[in-house]
Amino acid sequence: MWFEFLLDPKALKEHLEKARPDPTATELIVQLMDKITSETAAAEKAPPTPAYENLDDKPVDTPKPNNSASKKKLALKVMCLKIAAFLKWNLDIIEQKIPLETQHTLLQDLLIISREQKDLSECANEINLQSCSPQELFSVLLYHRWVLRAVSRARMSAKQPRSYSSLSTMTAMKLEDRLVSIEQQVPQSIAILKQISTTLDVSLNVPVYETFEPLTEDNEDLNQQWDTCLKASEQEVHCQIHFDLAAFYFSREQYKEAREHIWKAAQINAKLPVVKVYCDIHEQTLQGYCRALGISKQEEQDLFVQFLTCKSNHFTGIVNILQRDNITREIPINYRDDLELEIQAASSSSDFFVARDLLLHVHILNAVRRALDSKASTISIATKLKQSNNKGNDKLISALKAVLPHCDEKLKTNLRMFLLDLFEAGVPKLNQSILSIPELSEIFSEQQIQLYKNKLQKKAHDLSPCWQNMQDTISNFNGWKLNSFMHGNPKLQKGMLEQNLIQSTEPREIKNLIMSLNAGGPMKAPSKLNSKWELPIPVHSAVMGLPKGVLQDLIFILLAKSRDLSLSGDFERARKLLKAVEEELLTVLNSLPGKLASKLGKLVNWELLLVSIMQFLKSWPALPPSAEPIDMKNKENQELALQCKECLSSLKDGESMIPRSEVLEHCALALLNLGEWEYLSNIDKRFPYFEMPGAFSYACLEIMNHRISIKKISTKDAWELILTVFSSGGVKRTLTGQTIGLRDSPGLAAVQSRAQFQQFLSRLREPTTISVAVSILARLYNVLKDEQNLELNVEYTTIWPAVVTNSNAFNSRVVGEVLSQLLHQALKYYPDNVSWLKVLGDINYANGFFASALKNYLQACIAVSGFFSRAVPKSKINNLVYDRMIKCCTQLQCHTQAAVLCQFLDDIDYATAFKSLHEKNCADAMDAYYHCIWDLTIVEFLVHLHHKNKEQERKQIAIKLASQMEMNSSNNEGIKMEVARVKKSCFLRTMAQQYVCS
Incomplete structure (x- = not known):
């Protein structure tokens, strides 16, 4: 029992020196620390001593207070330190066998006792090496080494290797808080270790088992025997510090700093004696770090290790290694294939410079290696050789020349089949180059070369008649001279003018063509010239109010062409035509009746705004996926948001003329994608096309405001709207927002609103709004599917209700299809969104499409x-x-x-x-x-x-x-x-x- 060691201090060493002590040294430390913790907790829960106003009220036989409890805890702490000294302060054993909280407490006790103080107020300060005692330096150095190791270990392992009794009283949150507090000490620990590693005269005493004097019944003071400590050399201290710093930087992937410190550790370690007092570095571990960081001697490494080293050194010398491997074939082919992907990723990320032809050179060398292993696939290599403009041919010939002297007959046969396949693939000038080099042409027999030449001649002969007929047809074609037919024929001339009018997109040319057509009488109605020339009803009514003639035709055609161009994605020319309409209206402003010109001017301004919004949605994102996301707060986007707000404000001002519904709907969508959620959440919901943007804006606003406590969000507007969309019972919303059933045509309104909802989803661009839509649809899918093994896992799903009344009115397959379409579209804009990729995989998994999942x-x-x-x-x-x-x-x-x-x-x-x-x-x-x-x-x-x-x-x-x-x-x-x-x-x-x- 643990208290036996308190009664008889000699029994502790006898127990620890046993072949198989039970409990072991580390288990005994845990038990003693648990006892200290329980004693402390009991003392904190003890009732306070009652206060007496009069001394006469105090009981006579009250015993005097004693310090037996604190003395007992101190004795247990000393015993823990004696055990740690018996383990020679081996952090590997301590970290593997003792919980993190107990490790921290143990090292803090060592700090307090070595510094001979009762708190750690000075331990966080920078060390003064001149006034620091040798044993104090040891405890501080050990503590800060442990800080770096604990942080690295926590990052590499998701959980503790074992569970202990002390963890039963410590919640996961408390452990996480402890790790956070340790993480905050990392910069200070690094600074202290670097300070000690640069000091030339380091005096350090390593405490041993006999150093710590146990407390007895007669001795209540701490009298440690520091003169029994072992003296550690300066070289050992520096070697251990450099090794720990290298291991820490390696875990943080800061390989430059890690390489510098591991090199110093290796240099010092080579000079240290076999028996060490302080330094505890395994030779294999040191060599492992050296190899991983590429500082071992190149001649001592095998080819595979050199390959890995070159990869870590930004592919320096990789071509030479691959050429040598084509001879020895030591490196697994899958590692060589992975190398191509890594070079491609490095080139696209621009993290460091990669030679332009390196990827092509590696691909050719890998193709030769596959050919030697009779696993060649010529489709990919032939395509790359065709695109390389003869550079690839030279590299291929060089690779073949290097490997051919080391090939036996079987390998030469493999190469011959590989080259014949490339000849068949039609790589330009490759066959002439190969057959003109004696050492390469030797792998082909004379019969094989002749058969190949005959095959080429036959192929050329079969193609020649067809090619000659094509050349004759082209040379005999001189084109039609239409001017001779048109001369003197007014109908043909008018038809040509109408054709030019349909094709032209220049405002001045369009006006001239219209004037020419009207010169001989009224021209044909523009809508009959081209069936695609249509105007929205409000715009069409305003244009028809203009005087008939050139002006009406010109305004109609300019507006119709602008609409047609904007729908096809040519926004610049569409905007140019609308600007021309504004200029025409300014020239006839005073000649038009009433307020027709100002009315048309407003309509044209709103059409210009619609074109800008469509261009904004179409061009998202303007930058490649690897670049920074679109800046919502730049000048252009802020201007667009202001114009949209001004357009929507016309609804509040009670004006007689308001924008048409398509413009209002696009304004709401633009503001939703521009992050103007607060504005949209407060907008009047009388118009049905504001319901969905307003509901989504409120949800986005709540998520951003409660990002830390996401479960506190309470918003159901978007959820209820989407339930209405997918309900098969048929519902219809009135202008006041109330819903009524459609008894005569069940499902008709739901189908129509579903199409509108899918169109709304297709115009979402901002990632938070897309995430809200994905979370709602995923939640609805999970509720309807009701299969825990097939649930979709995505963020924000917990904010939506977990039940649906009358679930029979919904179809989970339809919800899944809409969600799948949304994810495919969203991933076009954000192809690296991990959450959406996983949800798409979950949908395919739930539907049984396992390859896609x-x-x-x-x-x-x-x-x-x-x-x-x-x-x-x-x-x-x-x-x-x-x-x-x-x-x-x-x-x-x-x-x-x-x-x-x-x-x-x-x-x-x-x-x-x-x-x-x-x-x-x-x-x-x-x-x-x-x-x-x-x-x-x-x-x-x-x-x-x-x-x-x-x-x-x-x-x-x-x-x-x-x-x-x-x-x-x-x-x-x-x-x-x-x-x-x-x-x-x-x-x-x-x-x-x-x-x-x-």
Whole structure:
């Protein structure tokens, strides 16, 4: 029992020196710390001593207060420090076996005792090395080293490796708060460690077991035996600090700083003696970091390690390594394929400079490697060679020349078939170049060369008659001279003028053509000239009020052409025609009756505004997807918002003439997409086309105002409107917003409003508004589907109701189709939105489209990881996504991929993995995925499976992989996590090539 060690201090060391102590040293620390915590909690809950106004009221036999409780806690703390000293302050053991809160308390106790003070008020200050005692320096250094390690460990692991009794009283929120407070100390810890690492004279004492004097019945003071400490050399201290800083920077992906510190650590470590007092660095771990950061000696590395090193050094020297690998064929081909994707991602991201022809050169070298392995596919390489303007031919010839001297007859045959396929694909000048080089032409026999030449001649002969006939037809065609037919024929001349009028978009030319047509009498009505020339009813009525003749025809045609051009997306010329209408109206302002000119002027201004809004929606986003999003607050967008508000304000002013409904609807949509939600939420809802924008604006405004506490939002307007849209009972809204049933034509109004709703969704551009629409539709789909295993998971769904009355009146399939259309459109504007990609995958998964679902999930992984250039975060791609990816692979009979994906779960699904590995079509595909497995249990199962199936070659591969894992088990957790991350990225890239890139 723990109290026995308090009564007999000698018993502690005897217990710890046992071969298998029970409890172990770390378990004993946890038990003692738990006892301290419980003692503190009991003291805090004890009732206070009652106060007495008169001394006579105080009981006579009240015992004197004693400090036995505080003395007991202090004795337990000293005992914990003695145990930590017995463990030689090994942070690896402490971090793995002791909870985070207990680690923190233990190191704080060491700080207090070594500094001989009762609080930590001075521990956060910058250290004065001149006045700092050696034991004090040790405790401060150990604490700040632990801070960096704790932060790195928390970032790499989503949960603690074990659960302890002390965690039973600590909620997850308290642990998170502790990690946040530790994270805040990181800058100070880095500064202190760097300060110590640059100090030439570091005097540091390492406390040992005998240093800490236990408290006894007669001794209540702390009298530590600091003279028993071990003296640590300056070199050991500097080596340990540089190593810890390198490990921290490595976990933060700050590889430049990590490389600098690990190089210094390696240099110092080489000079240290075998027996060390302070420095505790495993040689394998140090070498692992050196290799990962590319600072090992190049001649000591094998080709695969050089390949990985070059990738981390921005692909420097990668071409030379690939050329050498074409001879030795050591690097797995999937790693070389992944290299192409990484170069492509680096070129598009502009993070660093990539040579222009590097991607082409790598693609050619990979094609040669595949040809040697008889796995060549000439479609892709032929396309790239055709686009390279003979540069690719030179690189291909150079690659072939380098590898040909090392090829046997089988490999030469593979190359010959590869080149013949390229000749058939029609790569320009490749056949002449290859056959003109003696060492390359030797792989072809004379008979093969002659057969190929005969084939080319026959092909040219078959094409020549057709080509000659085409040339003769073109040379004999001189065109029709229409002027000779038109001369003296008024009908033909008038027809030509009408044709030119239809085709022209220049205002001055249009006016001249109309005047020419009216010169010989009234011209044909514009609407009969072109069936597409139509005007909205309010505009048409105003134009028909103009005097008949050139002016009316001109205004009508300019307005009709402008509308036609805007609908086809030619907004600049549409705007130019509307400006010409304004100029014409100014010239005849005084000659028109009443207020017709001003009325037309307003209508034209509103049409100009409509063109601007349509252009704004059509051109979204104006920048490529990788660039910054559109700035809602720039001058042009602010002007557009102001014009829309002025247009809508005409409804409030009680004017006799108001904008037509299409203009008002587009104004509301523009303000919704421009983020003017507060304005729209307060707009008058009498007009039906304001209901949906107003409801969505209110929802967006509530979400932005309550982003932290999203569950507090209470808005049902948008929800009720969408229920009305999808209800099959048939509902109709009046101008006052009330709903009435349509008994005679059930479902007719719902179908019409559904079309209008889909048109409204097609014009959404702002991401928050799209997210609101997606969340409502996803919630409605989940409620109607009512299958927990097939639920769509998306943000903001919790703010909408979880039940629907009369669910039989709705069709979940229709809701899913509308949601799917919305997501496809939204992803055109925001292709990297991870949440929407996952929802689209969930819809396909729920509908049984497993290949499409898997593609969507992989696209989400690509977007969140920068094409797998960094780790896929658990916060974005969680267990649910991986679980559905596994089920998709299983349904697609891709059992090998399903088995590998089982490793991605927090708790590995061994049952599914073993079941998948037992499938017949799994064994053949497993050869390509051995390198993607990092779980030892699955590898051991493969060894057993191959042994059972008498597959000796595969069994040896699995055994070799298992032995490598066993050898790497001594590496620290950071390197293991990095290895798993690299294998995850490699596997997901391979899947992305199969399901996305193809």
